[in-house]
Amino acid sequence: MNYSRQRAEVLDQIRGHKDHPTADTIFAELRTKDPSISLATVYRNLKLLSDLGEIRKLSFVSGADRFDPTVKAHYHFICEKCGRVYDVPMKAAEVLDTDVLDSEVEMYIPGVITSHDLVFHGICDECGAVEGSALGAEV
Amino acid sequence: MNYSRQRAEVLDQIRGHKDHPTADTIFAELRTKDPSISLATVYRNLKLLSDLGEIRKLSFVSGADRFDPTVKAHYHFICEKCGRVYDVPMKAAEVLDTDVLDSEVEMYIPGVITSHDLVFHGICDECGAVEGSALGAEV
DNA sequence: GTACTTGCAAACAGTTTGCACAGTT
DNA sequence: AACTGTGCAAACTGTTTGCAAGTAC
Numbered sequence: 395m396n397y398s399r400q401r402a403e404v405l406d407q408i409r410g411h412k413d414h415p416t417a418d419t420i421f422a423e424l425r426t427k428d429p430s431i432s433l434a435t436v437y438r439n440l441k442l443l444s445d446l447g448e449i450r451k452l453s454f455v456s457g458a459d460r461f462d463p464t465v466k467a468h469y470h471f472i473c474e475k476c477g478r479v480y481d482v483p484m485k486a487a488e489v490l491d492t493d494v495l496d497s498e499v500e501m502y503i504p505g506v507i508t509s510h511d512l513v514f515h516g517i518c519d520e521c522g523a524v525e526g527s528a529l530g531a532e533v
Numbered sequence: 534m535n536y537s538r539q540r541a542e543v544l545d546q547i548r549g550h551k552d553h554p555t556a557d558t559i560f561a562e563l564r565t566k567d568p569s570i571s572l573a574t575v576y577r578n579l580k581l582l583s584d585l586g587e588i589r590k591l592s593f594v595s596g597a598d599r600f601d602p603t604v605k606a607h608y609h610f611i612c613e614k615c616g617r618v619y620d621v622p623m624k625a626a627e628v629l630d631t632d633v634l635d636s637e638v639e640m641y642i643p644g645v646i647t648s649h650d651l652v653f654h655g656i657c658d659e660c661g662a663v664e665g666s667a668l669g670a671e672v
Numbered sequence: 673g674t675a676c677t678t679g680c681a682a683a684c685a686g687t688t689t690g691c692a693c694a695g696t697t
Numbered sequence: 698a699a700c701t702g703t704g705c706a707a708a709c710t711g712t713t714t715g716c717a718a719g720t721a722c
Contacts, residue, residue, distance in 0.1 A: 398695090398702060417687080432704045437687060439702095454593035454652070458686060471642045486641035490629050496653065502625035503610045505657035512651050513593070514635065518644035537677060537720085556712080571679045576712065578677095597711060 400431055404439040408449055414460040414470075414479040454513050455479060467492070469511075473518035482514065539570055543578040547588055553599040553609075553618040593652050594618060606631070608650075612657035621653065 397405070407420050415423075421436045440461055444451040450462040455472060460479055469482040496507045536544070546559050554562075560575045579600055583590040589601040594611060599618055608621040635646045 396696095396701075400703070418685095430704075434688080434705075435703060441688095453595045454650070456592045469638075471638070471644065471646065473644060474647075480642050480644070482638055483641055486638045487634065489634055489637050494628055495626065498628050499608075499610070499621055499625045499653055500655075502622055503619055503653070503657075504659070505610060505612060505619070505655050507610065507653045507655040508613075509655070510651060510653045511593070512649060514638055514642070514646045514649045516639075516644050516646040516648070518642075520643070535676075535721085539678070569679075573680075573713080574678060580713095 400428070400435050401439045401442070403428060403431070404436055405443055405448060408440075408443075408461055409463045411463055414452060414455075414462050416458040416460055418458060420461070452479065454511055469513065471514040471516065471518075473521055474515055475517055475521035478518060478520075480518065482512075487512065539567070539574050540578045540581070542567060542570065543575055544582055544587060547579075547582075547600055548602045550602055553591060553594075553601050555597040555599055557597060559600070591618065593650055608652065610653040610655065610657075612660055613654055614656055614660035617657060617659075619657065621651075626651065 403424055404420060407424055408415065417433070417437055417440055420440070421431070421433050424431050424436065440449070440451070443449045444461065447465060450465050452460040452462055452470065454470075455477070457477065464481065468484055469487055471480040471482050472478070473480075492510070496510060499510075500507045542563055543559060546563055547554065556572070556576055556579055559579070560570070560572050563570050563575065579588070579590070582588045583600065586604060589604050591599040591601055591609065593609075594616065596616065603620065607623055608626055610619040610621050611617070612619075631649070635649060638649075639646045
């Protein structure tokens with residue numbers, strides 16, 4: 395695969411993220427280094443890179459798609475307030491045998507399952523969810 | 534809650550679906566009965582009805598949002614080819630204790646979990662996935 | 673008459689595409 | 698020359714919004 399300068403920049407930029415930036419975020423960041431790069435190029439390369447499996451496209455977030463530098467299987471937690479997307483390490487979901495789950499569920503649906511997404515919703519600490527002590531805003 | 538004629542029509546129309554129509558589908562269907570209803574009204578009422586918990590909005594499908602007449606907890610299977618969304622009955626996922634899962638995962642993320650979505654991806658039978666006999670298209 | 677809801681059109685966000693040009697081989 | 702990738706602007710999809718008119722109590 396041929397990596398043009400712009401393509402490499404896009405991949406680099408995403409890999410530098412611990413979070414899950416949108417195309418627009420990547421574009422804005424790259425613009426500061428490379429003022430002539432275009433949004434269309436960013437979109438084109440994000441699509442291409444996720445087709446190639448270099449990055450992962452997260453379409454389950456409302457609003458803009460997000461891109462995930464981490465390709466290996468893991469789940470996500472989305473804050474309902476700020477929209478931030480957090481990674482859930484696989485060991486957190488070890489109560490769940492993912493292969494068993496897929497084959498179990500497959501018996502109930504008219505088709506073949508190749509993968510699944512598991513997305514947790516809630517409120518993140520930064521947005522006011524306080525667990526442990528009784529410091530909630532309500533009540 | 535006050536149900537205007539249009540609001541009732543929208544709710545009825547969705548409840549008449551076994552599948553998961555988009556706003557546009559609902560709009561097109563209602564237009565045949567009520568030629569003056571507007572798309573904005575459909576959108577407004579879909580939003581309102583899902584805020585009220587009368588229907589469920591599915592945002593994890595790429596493309597247009599879909600609306601689900603079934604409100605009680607269940608998972609979904611999306612065909613990668615045709616985009617159809619199928620329901621997965623809860624008993625199919627009984628390998629998984631959903632409450633345990635949420636509280637387990639909560640220990641690993643900076644926040645509080647209120648719910649989760651589980652979406653299976655694959656190919657549905659209508660699109661050529663043939664399980665059981667060895668009739669696959671590949672190999 | 674006050675509050676809520678509608679239809680329409682315009683606005684908007686996110687994404688994709690047509691096209692002429694630039695970069696490589 | 699043939700190919701691929703780029704930048705720009707325009708197009709496009711899905712959704713929301715401002716507003717004047719309509720409806721319900």
